[in-house]
Structure formats: C-alpha cells, structure tokens
Amino acid sequence: MGAQLRVYRRRMRSVKATKKITKAMELISASRIVKAQQRVAASSPYANELTRAVTAVASFSSTNHPLTTPHESPRRAAVLIITADRGMAGAYSNAAIKEGDQLITTLRERGLATEAYLVGRKAVNYYRFRNRAIAGSWTGFSDNPTYAHAKEVSDLLIQAFVADSSAVANGVDELHIVYTQFKSMITQTPEARRMLPLEVVESTAPAGLLPMYEFEPNAGEVLNSLLPRYVEARVFNAMLQSAASEHAARRRAMKSATDNADELIKSLTRLANAARQAEITQEISEIVGGADALASASAGSE
Amino acid sequence: MAENLTVEVVSPEKRVWSGEAKMVSARTLEGDIGVLPNHAPLLGVLVDGVVTVKGADGSSHDFNIHGGFISVSNNRVSVLGESTD
16 A cells, blocks of 8 residues: 555544544533523523512612612622633633623723633633633533532622622622523523622513512511522523533534534545555556566567 | 412422412511412511422422522412522
8 A cells, every 4th residue: 555545544544533522522512402401491480580589679679788789989890701611612612701801891991900700611721821810710510500509609709799899808899790691502692791789681570560579577688688599590590501502512613523524534535545546557557567668678689 | 268379489400399289388587477378479588497388289298498588479479499308
C-alpha cells in the first residue's frame, strides 16, 4: 500500500472514531433535554404560586421592605452568571458570559461597582484567566441542578443584599441574574434580569384582580419569609432553564460535528479512492514499461 | 356546604399532591388554623410541622412541611414548602 493511501486511511479511521463519540454525545444530550424540560415544568407550579403570593403582598401592603424598595443611591450590584461546567456546547457558555459583560458595562456606566457571582466552571475559568475578581463561585452541578444548589447560591446573594453596602465590604444594593432562557429546542437566548429590588413583571399567574388577602401574622412578616423563597425559586428556575439550554446547545453542536465528520469521511474516501487508482495505474505502467524494456533488450541481443 | 377546596401541595421540584379536600389544617406563626370551604383569602407563614389535608373522599393526608406558607383564595388552597415529605 502506498504512503499516500495509508495516510488517507489513517485520517479516515480517526474521523470515524470522533464521529462515534460526537454521535453518542448528541444522543445523550437529546435524551437529557427532555428530562431537563420536565424538571422546568415540574418546578413551575411552585414558582407560579410564589410569584402570585409575592405580587399580592407587594401590591396590597404599604410595607417598605428592603427587598422591594430600590436603594436611593445604589453603590454596588451583584451579577449572578449561570454557565456550563463542560464545553462541547457551542457558544452556550460564551453567550451567557458576553451577556454578563454587557450588563456589567451598563451597570458601571450607571456608576455602580459590580460583584461577580459565577455558576459553572466555564465562567470561573474565563474570569480566572482574565484575573477578574470573583465574589462567589459554584461548580459541578450545571447540567443537573437541585433546589439545594439554588438555595446555597441564593443564601449568599441574599446575605450580600441584606448587608449594608456602605458598611460591609461585600454588601450590594442590586441583584442581577444572567441565564440562558430555554425558548424551544432550537432557540435559547441569554437573558439578563434584575432580581432585587423586586420587579414583579413576569407574572404568569392568570390576570384579574387579586383578592384582598389577610396576612398572618402581618404583611411585613409574610414578605420577610416569602422573598428569600422567591429569590431561591427564581435562581432555581434560571438554573433549570440554563441546564435545559445547555443540553440543547450541546446537542446542536454535536449534531453539526457529526455532520461535519460525515462530510469529511466522504471527501477522504474520494481522495483515498483516487490515490488507490493512481497507484494501480502507476504499477501497471511500470510493469508494461519493464516488459517493454525486457522485450527490446532481448530483441537487440539476437 | 357542598363545595370542596381545591388543594395543591407543592415543593420547588414537583407537585406533591393535588385534589379536592374538605378541610386543611396547618400551623402558622400565629397558631393553628383550619381552612374550610369559603374561607377568606389568606396568606400565612407556616412553622415547620405537619399540614393535614382531609380529602373529599374521606381520606386524610399528612405532609411534613419545612419552610413553607399557605395561600387561600376562592376555595383554592396552596401549600408551598421548601421541602415536603
């Protein structure tokens, strides 16, 4: 076998092996999207009820709760960015990081200092590499977050929010979250939202007048215990949506990798065939040439 | 009272129980409350403990609610718990 042909065959083998891996990853991600979507759906009754309740308290009581009233002169804002732990998901993590960068720029223009809270190894690596300060980071659960994880993250955020920004070094006046919204199997968009002070905008609860609630023990107390839950639920929902988006992005990236491998194998096969054909042609012409030379040599000696 | 309560017990990760009930009893920060049909709209913070739902079919369900609250309006009762078991 000629050298050229051997090189082509070797490359084909390696591309085929890669294709098997990307195909497997595509199938795994495809099955995980479904599971992740189901988890988003399963968490929505809780989130809807919470949103409804928080809206009710916030709109019916005149309580000036620190979690609902915007700070007069905000100094610092926390930005929570949710990304993936692993790569191989196309631009998924980068898109979220870029959205976060944009948000940080806008916040800086408003004169706020920013604190970065990061979820996912990709964001942590990005910040470490650029020597940026990280206020808090969590890794290891981006593709399968549980409520306990969301609670862990929210606890630190609420703690920073409740602390007085002028007195405590890491206290913040605003809380923003950047995650990837799962719109459909094909569309996932990075979103930046302000979580605190509260802006109850996306009330998925049915429209109509909310009943006049009685609060037990009183509106302030109810809000006190509701709002941390609300932040946790928001963070949890963002994490679940991001996880679903991550799987969808990975599936798409792996699908195009598999398609590319197919394409590559096809063109390599063509090249290998041509090389084999050229080799045969050369061999034949060598044999014919040799036989000719022998014939003419023996003809001359007679 | 022919009417029943529509009760949902939900945790962040899933809907734990839902169905028709005659009565829901729980303990808020102010004390024990029992919710019957046509109760006034209410939002209450629950202390950790057991919430009992008396089903319309006579069955009784106990839920261990941790870090939760109860909301009642228009004969809909939602019990939300951070962890329920």
